[in-house]
Amino acid sequence: MEKLIKKISTIMEDKFEQCGYDRQLCTVTVSNRPDLCQFQCNGAMAAAKKYKKSPIDIAKEIVAAVENEENFENVSIAGPGFININLKDSFISNYINNMYGDSKLGCTSDVDPMTIVVDYGGANVAKPLHVGHLRAAIIGESIKRIGRFLGHKVIGDVHLGDWGLQIGMVISEVERRNPSLPYFDEDFQGEYPETAPFTIDELEEIYPAASSLAKSDEKAMEAARKATFELQNGRRGYVALWKHILNVSIADLKKNYGNLNVEFDLWKGESDCQKYIPEMVELFKEKGFTYESEGALVIDVAKETDTYTVPPIIILKSDGATLYSTTDLATIVERVKDYNPDAIIYVVDKRQGLHFEQVFRCAKKTNIIKEDATLDFIGFGTMNGKDGKPFKTREGGVMRLQDLIQIIKDNVKDKLKETDTMTPEEVEEISRKVGLAALKYGDLSNQATKDYIFDMDKFSSFEGNTGPYLLYTVVRIKSILRKAEAEGINLSSSKEILHPYSSTERDLMLKISRFNEVVNLSFKDRSPNKICDYIYDLSNLFNKFYHDNRIIAEENIEKKMSWLNLITLTQKVLEAGLDLLGIEAPEKM
Structure with a gap:
């Protein structure tokens, strides 16, 4: 379906052109003064500059041209030449009814669909997920x-971190603890055990112990570096042990990401791109992109127009070792080979901004990705505690993600009203869904690039701009519809939503009509917070409508059915918006 605002814009653009003005000057926006009008056109102001005429005179011409427009209730002039527009209720209800009958609620698929890779995990194997991964x-x-x-x-x-020094640290620590394992016998020719020599809990204890030792003991650090080198050069026993590390870690990561309702199509890591590095480096050399600087192989990525310093990107260190920049470039090579994407979107801590700018510039300069492909860096801010510093445990350590999920789930469970109608299993499931909504909405409702304060009590509140409030709104609608069915009302007998009977109903319809617009804008700007803002406003308008009207008690059956259909559509839009945020709504709360 065409966006409602686009329909209105086209009408106004035609009138501008009919009156002899450039249609591109006509801009229609949602009014920021809903008490005065629904939409506003400021095109007369722009046209006045170009055509050297008074904006009020231009506005009068346009208003006269739309006087008999069948979809407009009234069009008036405000101030020096602003054009205020109100739609006919029939136009609004027709649009809403078309949304009701559409499987995607008016959001038509893009006419030019793209292939897009989203890189948004970045977890390291052998380590637990912590709040920094959220x-x-x-x-x-x-x-x-x-x-x-x-x-x-x-x-x-x-995009797992599975090939760096941390793997060498784990391998060397396992050898210190159990040197008799066959992985460390270079003469061993048999089959290695199918079962890993450690559990996930043991593995998660091994890495910090190894890391701490390596930082304080140079011999331990050298052993880790040697193990990393030998692994990356194919030592058979180390490769087998590395595969155990991967299998145990990935099984745990899938469980923990699953608890967040997050799923990946690819479980690849830095190791997968290693085979592309030698050929890529040789290509860079052959094409004359590289030069040596203090023994390292680098490529200049600075531009004459830069207003800040962008240093050369290092491809190989002086000892021939690769860096994150090398593996990120090789990963682009791999993704182009496998998917030829139109865009790659990286969701990474904003402090990595310069790194990705170097990588993107190098990728385009060396032509390892097509010229018109988009490389996007979505740099997110940090989740901070109430002290304004990165969120920590009470002891000052980094909190595991599964512990944070459990804490907020328990917090929500304490707030759920005790009722005999819920089984313990239902309470557990509802608190899980509401807790996740509190956590995810509390994060996503903030602009991605901004830091934000994690406030458990605020996020888990059933009132205000929170996930639980949105879920409660959905549950309220479901409850109304169940009551209607209990009264014998066949909700499928009529799908029509009639013209609005009140201003609150009209406001609700107009907000629903913007779903298509908001979803498209959210994707264009890579801003899920726009969907959060939208469904929060929609929830507020529904609750106002609910308090102003006795839906179930309404005696006019035609009006009652229209209202039931309207709130059914409201529920669909709210649940669709929540699903786009990765949030599930329970049946009751």
């Missing part, structure tokens, strides 16, 4: 879902 996971998941909803082929990649 934002990448839920922002990336939302962008992926929105893109798919609009018809794009979107591929989510976790």
Whole structure:
């Protein structure tokens, strides 16, 4: 379906052109003064400059031209030449009814669908997920879902850290603890055990112990570096042990990401791109992109127009070792080979901004990705505690993500009203869904690039701009519809939504009509917070409508059915918006 505001804009553009003015000057926006009008056109102001005429005179011409427009209730002039527009109720209800009958609620698939890779995990194997992984996971998941909803082929990649020094640290620590394992016997020729020599809990204890030792003991650090080198050069036992590390870690990561309602299509890591590095580096050399600087192989990516310093990107260190920049470039090579994407979106801590600017410039300069492909960096801010510093445990350590999920789930459970109608299993499931809504909405409702304060009590409140409030609104609608069915009303007998009977109903309809517009804008700007703002406003308008009208008690059956259909559509839009955020609504609360 065409956006409602686009329909209005086209009408006004035609009138501008009919009156002899450039249609491109006509801009229609949602009014910021809903008490005065629904939409506003400021095109007369822009036209006045170009045509050297008074804006009020131009506005009068346009208003006269739309006087008999069948879809407009009234058009008037305000101030020096602003054109105020109110729509006919029949126009609004017709648009709403078309949304009701559309499987995507008016959001038509993009006419030119793209193939997009979203890189939004970034977890390291052998380590537990912590709160620092939260934002990448839920922002990336939302962008992926929105893109798919609009018809794009979107591929989510976790992009694991599985090939660096931390693996060498783990291997060397396992050898210190159990040197008799066959992985450390270079003469061993048999089959290695299928079962890993450690559990996930043991593995998560091994890495910090190894890291701490390596920082304080140079011999331990050298052993880790040696193990990393030998692994990356194919030592058989180390490769087998590395595969155990991957399998145990990925199984746990899938469980923990699953608890967040986050899913990836690809479980690839830095190791997967290693085979592309030698050929890529040789290509860079052959094409004359590289030069040596202090023994390192680098490529200049600065531009004459830069107003800040963008240093050369290092491809190989002086000892021939690769860096994150090398593996990120090789990963682009791999993604182009496998998917030839139109866009790659990276959801990463904003402090990595310069790194990705270097990588993107190098990728375009060396032509490893097509010229018209988009490389987007969505740099997110930090989740901070009430002290304004990065969120920590009470002991001052980094909190595991699964612990944070459990804490907010328990917080919500304490707030759920005790009732005999809920079984313990239902309470558990409802608190899980509401807790996740509190956590995810509390994050996503903030602009991705901004830092924000994690406030458990605020986020888990059932009132205000929170996830639980939105879920409660959906549950309220479901309750009304169940009561209607209990009265014997066949909700499928009539799907028509009639013209609005009140201003609150009209406001609700107009807000619903903007769903298509908001979803498209949210994807264009990579801003899930726009969907959060929209469904919060929609929830407020529904609750106002609910308090102003006795829906179930309404005696006029035609009006009653129209209202029931309207709130059914409201529920659909709210749940669609929540799903785009990765949030599930329960049946009751």
